[in-house]
Amino acid sequence: ADGLSGAPAPFDKGGVKVALISYISAGDFFQAYQAGAEAQAKALDIDLRIFPGRQDAAEQREQILQAINLGVSGIVIDHGLPESLGDVVQQALDKGIKVVAFDVNLNNPKIPQVEQSDHELASLALEQVVKDNGNSFSAGYVYVAGFAPLDRRNEVWDKFKTDNKGVVERARFGNVSDTTATSTADQAKAVLTANPDISVVFAPYDEFARGVKLAANDLGIANKLKIYSADVSTADIQEITEEGSPWVATVATNPAVVGAVSIRAAALEIAGQTVPHQITVEPTLLTQESLRAAGVKTIEELAAKIPAFSTSDAATASWIPDKLF
Numbered sequence: 001a002d003g004l005s006g007a008p009a010p011f012d013k014g015g016v017k018v019a020l021i022s023y024i025s026a027g028d029f030f031q032a033y034q035a036g037a038e039a040q041a042k043a044l045d046i047d048l049r050i051f052p053g054r055q056d057a058a059e060q061r062e063q064i065l066q067a068i069n070l071g072v073s074g075i076v077i078d079h080g081l082p083e084s085l086g087d088v089v090q091q092a093l094d095k096g097i098k099v100v101a102f103d104v105n106l107n108n109p110k111i112p113q114v115e116q117s118d119h120e121l122a123s124l125a126l127e128q129v130v131k132d133n134g135n136s137f138s139a140g141y142v143y144v145a146g147f148a149p150l151d152r153r154n155e156v157w158d159k160f161k162t163d164n165k166g167v168v169e170r171a172r173f174g175n176v177s178d179t180t181a182t183s184t185a186d187q188a189k190a191v192l193t194a195n196p197d198i199s200v201v202f203a204p205y206d207e208f209a210r211g212v213k214l215a216a217n218d219l220g221i222a223n224k225l226k227i228y229s230a231d232v233s234t235a236d237i238q239e240i241t242e243e244g245s246p247w248v249a250t251v252a253t254n255p256a257v258v259g260a261v262s263i264r265a266a267a268l269e270i271a272g273q274t275v276p277h278q279i280t281v282e283p284t285l286l287t288q289e290s291l292r293a294a295g296v297k298t299i300e301e302l303a304a305k306i307p308a309f310s311t312s313d314a315a316t317a318s319w320i321p322d323k324l325f
């Protein structure tokens with residue numbers, strides 16, 4: 001570790017240990033988030049210890065205790081179940097370890113919360129739904145309660161239904177696991193078969209959307225369905241833009257940028273600098289039409305065209321390198 005010239009202590013000496021503790025590691029979003037965190041950590045000469053998430057609350061608690069024992073200066077907690085984290089996170093704070101939370105409500109004024117402006121994200125997606133379909137249709141909705149971003153998006157969906165009485169939610173389903181897309185596909189098949197009038201599915205997580213698309217293709221009803229989602233990856237762009245795809249829009253950030261922002265927030269905290277309690281990375285609406293028109297095929301091409309996909313001004317400082325992608 002050489003340290004970062006011009007940086008405040010302890011980054012001037014380098015080798016600052018930070019733990020990234022995830023609840024979910026599978027899927028494009030979480031892999032890209034981790035890659036962004038790693039790139040930002042490298043640029044800050046941080047010794048990043050990554051604890052893989054396996055959707056296991058007990059294991060995540062154990063990992064936080066392991067990180068404390070490793071003598072880390074900071075911990076980034078990426079998703080998780082708040083009820084199983086409060087006491088171990090408090091132990092970390094009591095030892096002077098800085099904690100940053102991404103998409104998990106730890107409800108502690110000492111813990112900055114990173115999010116993708118989920119209310120805005122869901123609102124943008126649902127505005128596009130109305131543009132394409134009007135406000136009277138039968139819908140399917142993919143949701144699993146207990147995940148902060150999904151709960152925030154759900155608040156917008158609930159209000160949308162209250163404001164648009166012609167929108168009828170025929171079925172609600174979903175699954176978050178290490179096989180989210182395929183398990184959601186199985187559920188979607190049953191739902192779409194039982195409710196042939198469903199013309200719109202709101203699936204605000206790309207693994208959900210992928211599952212619904214799989215089901216629609218298997219059932220041969222892709223031309224009668226429109227899917228609206230959150231998130232984007234290179235694989236998602238391919239699935240959205242391919243001929244006859246029912247996946248017509250998504251609202252997304254670059255998860256790598258969100259990963260980088262999370263590490264920057266931890267670094268600022270460790271350096272004793274001011275970090276806002278709420279750190280937001282704003283999402284962008286990407287329609288099938290706009291992606292096809294732009295000829296964009298990868299997330300890197302997206303980043304080259306849309307500045308928000310290459311960097312964010314959240315949690316920056318003059319001593320922190322932030323041009324990573």
Ligand code: SR1
Binds near residue numbers: 029103149230
């Ligand atoms: C199970 S929660 C999945 C969501 O977390 C992140 O906020 C991503 O946007 C994804 O949709």
